[in-house]
Amino acid sequence: MVKAEGLSKTYTHTWAVDHLSFTVGKGEVYGLLGPNGAGKTTTLRMLATLLRPSAGTAAVAGYDIRQQPLEVRRNLGIVNGGMQVYERLTGREVLQFFAGFYGIEGRRFRERLEWVSALLGMDRVLDKLVREMSTGMRQKIVIARAILHQPPVLLLDEATAGLDVFARRALLDFVLQYRGLGHALIYSTHVMSEAEEVCDRVGFMHGGKLVYEGSKAEALALGQGSLERAFIRRLEGGA
Amino acid sequence: MSAVVRIYIKEMLSVLRERRVLFTTLLLPILLMPILMYGPLLFFGNAARQTQAQVQKVGVQDLPPVALEALRTARLEPVPTATPEADVREQRFQAAVRFRGGTFTIYGRLSGATQSSLVVGKIETALRDYKDSLVAQALQARGLSPEVLEPVRIVTQDASRVQERAAGIFAFLIPYFLVIFILNGGQAVAIDATAGEKEKGTLEALLAAPVPLMQVVLGKALATLTVALAAALAGVGGIVLGGTLVRGLFSGLLQGTNPDLGGGLSLEPWAYAALLATSVLFAALMVSIQLSLGIYARSFKEAQSYMAPLLLVFIVPLLLLQFSDFLIQQPWFYLIPAFNVMLLLDGLVKGSAEPWQLLLTWGSTLAYAGLALGLAVRSFQREDVVFRN
Incomplete structure (x- = not known):
């Protein structure tokens, strides 16, 4: 579903992302892990065609991010941290606005809305203005916006930032649910404990480089049951 | 529904649900302009009348x-x-x-x-x-x-056009406020649609949608243009409404003030259409510049600080309009961005605009607006601008 090959991004003599290669298959959650400034967000922005790679390329759902940006976007959903949604629109209006870009209108929109409402449990808040919604409800609107067109690839970038314990739990449960539908997810975070819960494979990023990649079980073994410890050991040049 | 229309509707909904923007850009000009323009005159006229009457x-x-x-x-x-x-x-x-x-x-x-x-x-x-x-x-x-002291009589008669007399002493103020309100009205929406989205973090999701950038910019520009023109109409409407009310209801209070009060518009239908077309073209130019500045800014406040000088830039030529009668007009004046619009608006209000002035101003302003829109699209394409945080 996602295949990155030598993906790189430079900013005036600095490699923000340095020749990154990885693949994510169907029904798989890939954890892109690392501290702030490791290059995770830049990587996701390149996959989402928001940034142009300086070198290398990637394919999302079979479409090249350099050659077919609009096709890539049609097959992608993004959930960012911070619950950023248009505050002066209602939940329904936000979803209708974005759904239209994917050609989802009329009856098709109503069907998708029912599907996403049932999946996330959000039917009662749809007609509220976003600015009147709780943090958890906003987060559901953000997720619904990202998956209403049922993208085969979903990118989550620090998606639990600013969430309370209930909303965080709901998001992690959603990740597993969406994986269960056979979709590919890239879960980018600096919170290793979250990755331990939802990821199937992980890649450690540091200084723009992918310094480790393996299955969650392998990484946990490396860190004696902790991804955080595995990350530190890997950076210190341990096993 | 096209992406342009979809974005336009979203932006307009956001504006219509923000009472602060509605009040300051649309309602306030209608309420404030009559007071601002005619209040001092009414007050002074009343004071003059009382001074005459009292001992x-x-x-x-x-x-x-x-x-x-x-x-x-x-x-x-x-x-x-x-x-x-x-x-x-x-x-x-x-x-x-x-x-x-x-x-x-x-x-x-x-x-x-x-x-x-x-x-x-x-x-x-x-x-x-x-x-x-x-x-x-x-x-x-x-x-x-x-009578030996007055062997001849001297009579002065106003030979100015009907339009110029109707506009009166406010002839230059109508184009002045038209330009100011276009800038002011567009500013709030342009910032909200660019730096505002950037600051709130909603821009990334929009740019990640499968929509060509040109359509994103066009949708935002159309919404900004609509509000800018509505604000300008509200402002000029306020002046004309105020002029009509003052002349009708308070003429007694105006004794002792300048008789050429004006503040009205008495134009041919084509001139109203020309006034509107000129305003639309000027607004299109300004809106595109505002979008470029807005997307470059990192925050709402930064965008405001970029756009404030824009207003000041236009104050000087606008003030010069007072003396437009002393200006020996050259055809190339009508190619100078923004100044050409101000000159033309002044001419339209006074009924002295010539067809060649219309053509030069419209043609050049359309070209400048196109260039500015291209600049706005280019700004939206630039990673270092969009992700400048």
């Missing part, structure tokens, strides 16, 4: 009895004083008069629109009448008619 004490020094009587006839109460100038300076009297060596010296505080200047005016009229009566008496004593 004011004035300091007098060494005035002949006949002159004192002339002052009393003009509804002034002479009060003897030894220090007329100091009395006026210290505001013990609004005005004072001294007679010495055949000269009447009138003292008043004459800086700005003071009540003192109105009282001085009353004294001048009274003393002029007194002087005229003295001249008449002297001429009659020599067997001459006072």
